[in-house]
Amino acid sequence: MFSTIKMAIAILLITGIAGAGMYVMKLRADNATLKANQQKLETAITEQNKVLEQQKADFTAILESNKKLNVLIGTFKKDLDDLDKRFTKKNRDIGKLAIDRTKAIERIVNKGGNNAARCIELASGAEHTEAELKATLKSQINPECPALANPSYVPFQ
C-alpha cells in the first residue's frame, strides 16, 4: 500500500517536473517567436519610414520641377508679348518703316533673324557662349529670348 502511494507520488513528481520543463520550453519558444516578430516589426517600421521619406523627397522634387516649368512657361508669354511690342510699339508700322528706311530695317531684320536662329540653337540644347552668360546690359543681350540666352540679365521693370 505504502509502496503504491510512493510510486504514485514519484510518478506525479516526474510528470510535474516533465510538464514544468515542457512549459518552460514552450515559453522559451514563444519568447523566441515574439523576439523574431518584434525584430520583423522593427524592420518593417524602418522600411516604412524609408518609404515615407522617399515619398516626401519625391513630392518635393515634383513640386520644384512644376514650379520651374511654370516659371519657364511664364517667360514664354512675356517673350511673345515683347515680340509683338517690337512690331507695334507706338503704333509702329513695320511696312511703312521699311519703305522709308529700307536699308536700316533690312539690317534690323537680319540681325533679328540671326538672334532668333541663335535662340532656336539654345532651345535645342546648345551651350551658351561666355558673352551670352556674362551679358547684363540691354545692349549686350539677345532681345529675341533674353530669359533663355542671357541668364545673368535682369530686365528693368
Add this chain to the structure above:
Amino acid sequence: MYHFNKIFAIAMIVLLTGCSIGGEKKIKIFSVEEPRKKLDYPMPTPLQIEEIKWIIITSENAQEVFKKLEEAGIDPVLFGITDKDFQVLARNFAQIRQKLQETNSLLEEYKKYYEDTGNSQ
C-alpha cells in the same frame, strides 16, 4: 532460409524506399531584385541653324535689288512675304523655339527625377 527471407525483406524495403531515405532535398526559392536597365539615350544634339539673308524690296528699290542679284550671279527671283506675314513668321518661329525649349526642359526634368532620385520603375 530464415536469414535469407530477412535479408530479402530488408533488400526489398531498401529497394522500394531507397531514394526517399533521408527525405527529398528541399528546393529553396529566392528572389533577387534586378534593377531595371536604364534607357541611356544621350540628349538630342543641339541644332546648328544656317544663316539666311533677308532682303527688303519696295517698289522703289526693286530694280536696284534685282540688278544687284544678277551682278552677284544669283537668280533674280525673290520669295516674298508682306510685312504682316513677316510678323506672323517671327511669331511662329518664336512659338517653335518655345516648344523646343519646353520639350527639352521636360526631358531634363524627367531625367533628373528618375535618375537622381532612383525612381527607375
